[in-house]
Amino acid sequence: xxxxxxxxxxxxxxxxxxxxxxxxxxxxxxxxxxxxxxxxxxxxxxxxxxxxxxxxxxxxxxxxxxxxxxxxxxxxxxxxxxxxxxxxxxxxxxxxxxxxxxxxxxxxxxxxxxxxxxxxxxxxxxxxxxxxxxxxxxxxxxxxxxxxxxxxxxxxxxxxxxxxxxxxxxxxxxxxxxxxxxxxxxxxxxxxxxxxxxxxxxxxxxxxxxxxxxxxxxxxxxxxxxxxxxxxxxxxxxxxxxxxxxxxxxxxxxxxxxxxxxxxxxxxxxxxxxxxxxxxxxxxxxxxxxxxxxxxxxxxxxxxxxxxxxxxxxxxxxxxxxxxxxxxxxxxxxxxxxxxxxxxxxxxxxxxxxxxxxxxxxxxxxxxxxxxxxxxxxxxxxxxxxxxxxxxxxxxxxxxxxxxxxxxxxxxxxxxxxxxxxxxxxxxxxxxxxxxxxxxxxxxxxxxxxxxxxxxxxxxxxxxxxxxxxxxxxxxxxxxxxxxxxxxxxxxxxxxxxxxxxxxxxxxxxxxxxxxxxxxxxxxxxxxxxxxxxxxxxxxxxxxxxxxxxxxxxxxxxxxxxxxxxxxxxxxxxxxxxxxxxxxxxxxxxxxxxxxxxxxxxxxxxxxxxxx
Amino acid sequence: xxxxxxxxxxxxxxxxxxxxxxxxxxxxxxxxxxxxxxxxxxxxxxxxxxxxxxxxxxxxxxxxxxxxxxxxxxxxxxxxxxxxxxxxxxxxxxxxxxxxxxxxxxxxxxxxxxxxxxxxxxxxxxxxxxxxxxxxxxxxxxxxxxxxxxxxxxxxxxxxxxxxxxxxxxxxxxxxxxx
Numbered sequence: 140x141x142x143x144x145x146x147x148x149x150x151x152x153x154x155x156x157x158x159x160x161x162x163x164x165x166x167x168x169x170x171x172x173x174x175x176x177x178x179x180x181x182x183x184x185x186x187x188x189x190x191x192x193x194x195x196x197x198x199x200x201x202x203x204x205x206x207x208x209x210x211x212x213x214x215x216x217x218x219x220x221x222x223x224x225x226x227x228x229x230x231x232x233x234x235x236x237x238x239x240x241x242x243x244x245x246x247x248x249x250x251x252x253x254x255x256x257x258x259x260x261x262x263x264x265x266x267x268x269x270x271x272x273x274x275x276x277x278x279x280x281x282x283x284x285x286x287x288x289x290x291x292x293x294x295x296x297x298x299x300x301x302x303x304x305x306x307x308x309x310x311x312x313x314x315x316x317x318x319x320x321x322x323x324x325x326x327x328x329x330x331x332x333x334x335x336x337x338x339x340x341x342x343x344x345x346x347x348x349x350x351x352x353x354x355x356x357x358x359x360x361x362x363x364x365x366x367x368x369x370x371x372x373x374x375x376x377x378x379x380x381x382x383x384x385x386x387x388x389x390x391x392x393x394x395x396x397x398x399x400x401x402x403x404x405x406x407x408x409x410x411x412x413x414x415x416x417x418x419x420x421x422x423x424x425x426x427x428x429x430x431x432x433x434x435x436x437x438x439x440x441x442x443x444x445x446x447x448x449x450x451x452x453x454x455x456x457x458x459x460x461x462x463x464x465x466x467x468x469x470x471x472x473x474x475x476x477x478x479x480x481x482x483x484x485x486x487x488x489x490x491x492x493x494x495x496x497x498x499x500x501x502x503x504x505x506x507x508x509x510x511x512x513x514x515x516x517x518x519x520x521x522x523x524x525x526x527x528x529x530x531x532x533x534x535x536x537x538x539x540x541x542x543x544x545x546x547x548x549x550x551x552x553x554x555x556x557x558x559x560x561x562x563x564x565x566x567x568x569x570x571x572x573x574x575x576x577x578x579x580x581x582x583x584x585x586x587x588x589x590x591x592x593x594x595x596x597x598x599x600x601x602x603x604x605x606x607x608x609x610x611x612x613x614x615x616x617x618x619x620x621x622x623x624x625x626x627x628x629x630x631x632x633x634x635x636x637x638x639x640x641x642x643x644x645x646x647x648x649x650x651x652x653x654x655x656x657x658x659x660x661x662x663x664x665x666x667x668x669x670x671x672x673x674x675x676x677x678x679x680x681x682x683x684x685x686x687x688x689x690x691x692x693x694x695x696x697x698x699x700x701x702x703x704x705x706x707x708x709x710x711x712x713x714x715x716x717x718x719x720x721x722x723x724x725x726x727x728x729x730x731x732x733x734x735x736x737x738x739x740x741x742x743x744x745x746x747x748x749x750x751x
Numbered sequence: 752x753x754x755x756x757x758x759x760x761x762x763x764x765x766x767x768x769x770x771x772x773x774x775x776x777x778x779x780x781x782x783x784x785x786x787x788x789x790x791x792x793x794x795x796x797x798x799x800x801x802x803x804x805x806x807x808x809x810x811x812x813x814x815x816x817x818x819x820x821x822x823x824x825x826x827x828x829x830x831x832x833x834x835x836x837x838x839x840x841x842x843x844x845x846x847x848x849x850x851x852x853x854x855x856x857x858x859x860x861x862x863x864x865x866x867x868x869x870x871x872x873x874x875x876x877x878x879x880x881x882x883x884x885x886x887x888x889x890x891x892x893x894x895x896x897x898x899x900x901x902x903x904x905x906x907x908x909x910x911x912x913x914x915x916x917x918x919x920x921x922x923x924x925x926x927x928x929x930x
Binding site: 148278279350448452508510511520521547550551607610671675733736737739740741 | 763782796800805809812
């Protein structure tokens with residue numbers, strides 16, 4: 140099931156980080172980070188909205204952090220899929236927050252912005268960088284997310300990528316991406332721990348590597364713990380030590396920047412001087428010693444150990460089973476973090492790959508494979524898990540778990556419920572994610588209602604609720620009354636993410652803004668899509684044409700010819716119709732090819748005892 | 752078109768239908784099967800194939816999980832043999848067993864209340880050992896004697912044990928988050 144061999148499809152891996160973002164690709168078989176025109180690989184995850192409607196991203200926006208803090212958004216990843224009450228340190232943030240349904244919004248000089256839109260600005264810059272550097276349009280991108288991101292945060296990330304005009308090949312967990320980069324580099328076998336402390340998130344994943352299979356056994360973490368929190372501690376220490384009572388938002392930003400500089404300096408020095416001139420003209424002049432720094436951040440470090448213990452227990456392993464510990468994320472550069480990890484795992488952690496680049500590099504390798512550029516040596520397989528249990532609200536505000544955490548994805552589970560009143564015709568469902576017993580302690584993902592249940596006595600209806608989690612870790616829920624067939628289903632999306640219509644609207648706006656022609660873009664998209672389909676079907680026919688009867692083959696050939704003719708035309712709707720019809724004509728063929736693959740997997744094991 | 756999932760899980764992995772299985776062989780068959788059907792293998796293909804791939808990969812994961820975990824595997828074998836355990840309705844357990852359960856439960860509650868981390872781990876180990884004994888019983892009943900009634904009874908007992916183990920895990924987690 141490989142792609143047509145004649146062309147290399149342009150695909151990238153993107154690490155959308157709290158502090159910095161990167162884009163990488165596989166070039167001549169080697170994963171490389173793509174740099175900007177100044178040779179810089181990292182793009183600071185900072186977006187500055189200007190009064191004239193313009194937007195600066197990255198280094199260009201860095202300078203306005205202290206001078207225009209309200210319109211210069213840093214660490215937007217912390218707000219993805221989050222309501223106002225979920226965001227920590229909100230009091231020291233200089234933004235004008237708006238608590239909208241589901242996700243917080245920020246009021247800027249350029250209007251109200253959602254974290255999805257802000258992240259899309261960063262992704263757009265990376266897409267343009269990649270296209271310029273690779274010289275063509277991208278087939279797709281793998282976007283990394285913290286393994287501990289819940290459904291709402293994942294959905295928000297996918298929405299941001301779509302809004303940036305990217306075709307998302309897969310959402311990939313950051314520690315898993317790092318494991319690919321490490322594992323393939325060292326052709327390792329055994330159980331490894333990936334300790335990923337980024338700018339705003341912490342993940343710990345336990346993976347088993349064997350013969351090209353990366354199997355995540357368990358993952359845990361804290362989606363609101365990272366380098367930012369260390370800055371925050373230093374900031375509080377400065378306020379305390381310099382007796383600053385009510386800093387202005389400009390001073391807050393200035394002091395946070397100085398706090399970060401001091402933190403970074405302490406990775407290679409024993410003391411860090413802190414000099415700041417406040418807006419009032421007052422001078423702050425302090426020295427932060429490494430011991431003091433370790434002391435004020437001790438509780439942050441111990442916050443990483445709880446999740447680590449849980450992940451090990453869920454994997455059914457102890458520290459002694461861990462062959463190596465991979466360090467990922469800029470915050471793992473701090474000596475006290477490395478010491479704590481070494482102490483806990485009783486071994487020195489691996490730091491031979493750049494902890495800030497390794498996620499993007501692994502994502503690029505996976506993107507290359509997913510785009511269909513698989514070569515013989517790239518024959519690896521990822522088996523990942525969902526980080527948090529998914530469930531439904533039951534009587535008394537309690538959670539009933541439907542899919543437990545650390546289940547390998549994709550996964551589907553069904554549960555049956557019944558009516559509790561005579562003649563009941565509707566039933567409502569509340570989908571939640573988390574480990575706690577009380578619904579109020581879990582994240583609410585969606586609410587929906589199944590209507591039109593035929594009136595029956597209480598307990599007679601059989602309502603089957605099915606949870607399906609796909610390979611991106613995204614949930615879809617459907618409910619069906621089994622005796623009548625009445626059905627309701629939702630992608631778990633509207634309450635926390637943006638609707639598809641909203642995304643389409645924003646996308647259209649942004650296209651209008653740059654003066655592109657929507658019609659032309661539609662046509663080009665459909666042509667690319669159709670061309671991709673034709674190539675895939677032709678490759679499949681070349682490989683497995685013998686699975687078809689002559690008349691079936693003739694039908695497919697006819698559809699291909701028709702679609703090819705339409706691709707040459709200018710009617711995007713006709714092309715779309717042709718795509719649908721070729722897809723329909725090849726359904727049985729696809730199913731037979733899949734069966735063949737399954738039989739091949741079985742015979743590959745040379746097992747004689749097939750039946751008892 | 753919906754793929755044909757009627758094949759039983761043992762046949763899906765080319766294994767003999769029995770409680771005792773070769774774990775390494777199951778792992779290998781699972782990896783090879785996912786190597787064919789996993790969505791990552793079909794990400795560049797049309798929508799139809801991607802959907803089919805997700806359905807198959809879901810089925811293969813379910814099959815693997817069912818066969819990998821001893822209790823689920825025993826359950827599944829009983830279902831294939833038409834001897835359901837009726838764990839919802841059939842709660843008639845021997846008084847001796849129920850008494851034993853109460854004692855376990857009290858021990859867990861006491862250790863939890865006293866915050867005795869070590870004692871909880873101790874209890875966990877003893878329970879696991881106890882569970883291993885029941886698993887050996889299940890294996891004899893299912894594979895050698897084909898005594899499904901006895902196997903179903905042992906499976907029900909093991910479910911109580913597993914529930915207790917979960918309670919201990921919860922207690923351990925609760926203690927750790929207090930640290």
